[in-house]
Amino acid sequence: MATEAAATARWLLLPLLSPPQSPHKQQQLIFGALLLLFFFSSLQSLHCNAAAGYNEQQEADRVAFLPGQPSSPKVSQFSGYITVNRQNGRALFYWFFEAQALPSQKPLLLWLNGGPGCSSVGYGAASELGPLRVSRNGAGLEFNKFAWNKEANLLFLESPVGVGFSYTNTSSDLTKLNDGFVAEDAYNFLVNWLDRFPQYKDHEFYISGESYAGHYVPQLADLVYERNKDKKANRYIKLKGFIVGNPLTDDQYDSKGLVEYAWSHAVVSDGIYERVNKVCNFKISNWTSDCNEAMSNIFRQYQEIDIYNIYAPKCNLAQTSRVAAFDHALEASDQEQFSRRIRMFSGYDACYSSYAEKYFNKPDVQKAFHANGNGMLPGKWKVCSDSILRSYNFSVLSVLPIYSKLIKAGLRIWFYSGDADGRVPVIGSRYCMEALGLAIKRDWQPWYLNRQVAGRFVEYDGMTMVTIRGAGHLVPLNKPEEGLALIDTFLLGKQLLTHR
Numbered sequence: 299m300a301t302e303a304a305a306t307a308r309w310l311l312l313p314l315l316s317p318p319q320s321p322h323k324q325q326q327l328i329f330g331a332l333l334l335l336f337f338f339s340s341l342q343s344l345h346c347n348a349a350a351g352y353n354e355q356q357e358a359d360r361v362a363f364l365p366g367q368p369s370s371p372k373v374s375q376f377s378g379y380i381t382v383n384r385q386n387g388r389a390l391f392y393w394f395f396e397a398q399a400l401p402s403q404k405p406l407l408l409w410l411n412g413g414p415g416c417s418s419v420g421y422g423a424a425s426e427l428g429p430l431r432v433s434r435n436g437a438g439l440e441f442n443k444f445a446w447n448k449e450a451n452l453l454f455l456e457s458p459v460g461v462g463f464s465y466t467n468t469s470s471d472l473t474k475l476n477d478g479f480v481a482e483d484a485y486n487f488l489v490n491w492l493d494r495f496p497q498y499k500d501h502e503f504y505i506s507g508e509s510y511a512g513h514y515v516p517q518l519a520d521l522v523y524e525r526n527k528d529k530k531a532n533r534y535i536k537l538k539g540f541i542v543g544n545p546l547t548d549d550q551y552d553s554k555g556l557v558e559y560a561w562s563h564a565v566v567s568d569g570i571y572e573r574v575n576k577v578c579n580f581k582i583s584n585w586t587s588d589c590n591e592a593m594s595n596i597f598r599q600y601q602e603i604d605i606y607n608i609y610a611p612k613c614n615l616a617q618t619s620r621v622a623a624f625d626h627a628l629e630a631s632d633q634e635q636f637s638r639r640i641r642m643f644s645g646y647d648a649c650y651s652s653y654a655e656k657y658f659n660k661p662d663v664q665k666a667f668h669a670n671g672n673g674m675l676p677g678k679w680k681v682c683s684d685s686i687l688r689s690y691n692f693s694v695l696s697v698l699p700i701y702s703k704l705i706k707a708g709l710r711i712w713f714y715s716g717d718a719d720g721r722v723p724v725i726g727s728r729y730c731m732e733a734l735g736l737a738i739k740r741d742w743q744p745w746y747l748n749r750q751v752a753g754r755f756v757e758y759d760g761m762t763m764v765t766i767r768g769a770g771h772l773v774p775l776n777k778p779e780e781g782l783a784l785i786d787t788f789l790l791g792k793q794l795l796t797h798r
């Protein structure tokens with residue numbers, strides 16, 4: 299019996315692409331959204347009536363209303379610049395949303411996107427997990443009912459300088475960007491932001507992010523942890539933990555994972571796979587030219603599909619900056635004797651980014667947003683900066699030692715992975731977890747949402763790894779309900795649902 303069922307299952311062909319939503323389902327969604335709208339607007343008015351005063355600086359940063367924003371529910375939001383280095387004139391741009399209900403009782407959650415060079419405003423906030431997402435073609439904004447400010451006060455930061463609206467008055471800064479530089483500026487941002495919003499000083503603080511923020515997040519957590527040791531010299535920041543999604547963590551394991559994922563998901567031929575295994579030694583950070591060439595063959599197979607979400611339809615908008623950046627990266631790897639690797643944005647979807655680019659370049663939007671006040675932006679606002687990606691100094695190969703250290707320090711650490719991502723695939727992440735050598739507390743098992751397996755998780759002694767079934771690189775975009783369940787569970791220190 300059992301073998302028969304298994305045999306049948308093996309031959310079942312599941313549709314790979316989700317069918318368009320039925321009209322009935324849409325009605326349900328609209329009805330649900332209306333209910334939520336009603337619920338949130340009543341909550342909001344309760345909150346406003348009871349609101350504590352906001353100081354003058356906060357009022358100056360308050361965003362009353364963005365062009366094209368839905369008139370309800372009300373969204374309590376702020377945006378502006380925080381100076382992180384006076385001498386060189388560096389300022390980072392933020393967008394902050396108070397929690398939808400009872401903000402004074404909710405933790406503070408920082409979100410960072412990666413790239414390096416990609417904007418947390420354009421990606422995290424406006425395309426993924428923020429309450430206001432840019433609608434199709436950048437015409438306006440839509441309320442996101444799975445926004446992560448349900449359980450947290452949610453802070454998006456455009457980092458480092460040169461990304462999005464963030465800038466420096468000393469252009470040579472842009473040639474010096476590396477992980478250490480980024481962490482230092484982000485730390486100064488936090489300290490100065492908490493000066494501007496002192497009501498959040500005593501809130502529990504968590505850091506989150508995806509992709510190349512797999513470097514930024516643990517590194518910033520580490521810096522906060524270190525500076526917290528000297529309470530006299532530094533502001534104490536009530537850091538409780540961090541959570542990262544499809545994070546670049548360790549070059550060796552992530553590269554090995556990328557190759558094995560491409561082969562095991564039928565993207566590349568046996569020949570290409572064998573060639574890489576023959577000529578590449580990922581233990582050495584310096585790839586040989588044979589290895590670069592063999593790896594180029596893998597990336598080429600991905601050009602016709604979306605490496606960030608391998609079963610999703612590819613965005614086929616006309617020639618986009620993403621495709622261009624990708625092609626340049628490949629060319630560069632041939633021409634410029636790239637001794638290390640093919641550069642490619644980690645987490646970059648052409649369609650979504652083009653909507654965001656349309657919206658955030660509108661003068662009335664920038665005005666309402668307190669951005670680019672005296673036109674200091676050198677060009678257009680971009681969701682990812684090609685030049686930052688190219689000039690970035692990739693000097694850190696692994697952040698695993700930081701994990702070991704901060705696990706010992708007792709921080710809450712979660713690591714999640716959309717299992718349809720080919721760029722920072724779940725296989726490499728599993729190698730990373732294995733390398734940490736932690737004892738298992740609860741073995742690999744499914745977690746559930748809406749009576750379906752939403753993914754799997756494993757609880758180690760000191761951290762938790764979660765997968766999201768069928769999500770790509772941008773989990774909150776691909777699986778918004780699962781993403782919200784995940785962040786709420788993390789923030790509340792609970793456990794994912796282990797039964798239907």
Ligand SMILES: *[C@@H]1O[C@H](CO)[C@@H](O)[C@H](O)[C@H]1NC(C)=O
Nearest residue numbers: 381383384386387388389467
């Ligand atoms: C950068 O320069 C502009 C123009 O002089 C100035 O208004 C701005 O305050 C400077 N930014 C910082 C962070 O010092």
Ligand SMILES: *[C@@H]1O[C@H](CO)[C@@H](O)[C@H](O)[C@H]1NC(C)=O
Nearest residue numbers: 582583584585586587637638
């Ligand atoms: C990388 O390879 C180049 C050329 O083979 C070599 O000159 C350089 O020293 C290597 N760098 C490292 C960090 O191994």
Ligand SMILES: *[C@@H]1O[C@H](CO)[C@@H](O)[C@H](O)[C@H]1NC(C)=O
Nearest residue numbers: 473474476478691692693694
């Ligand atoms: C890259 O960063 C490392 C680590 O901070 C530093 O030692 C190195 O000099 C930097 N390289 C360049 C080209 O700036």
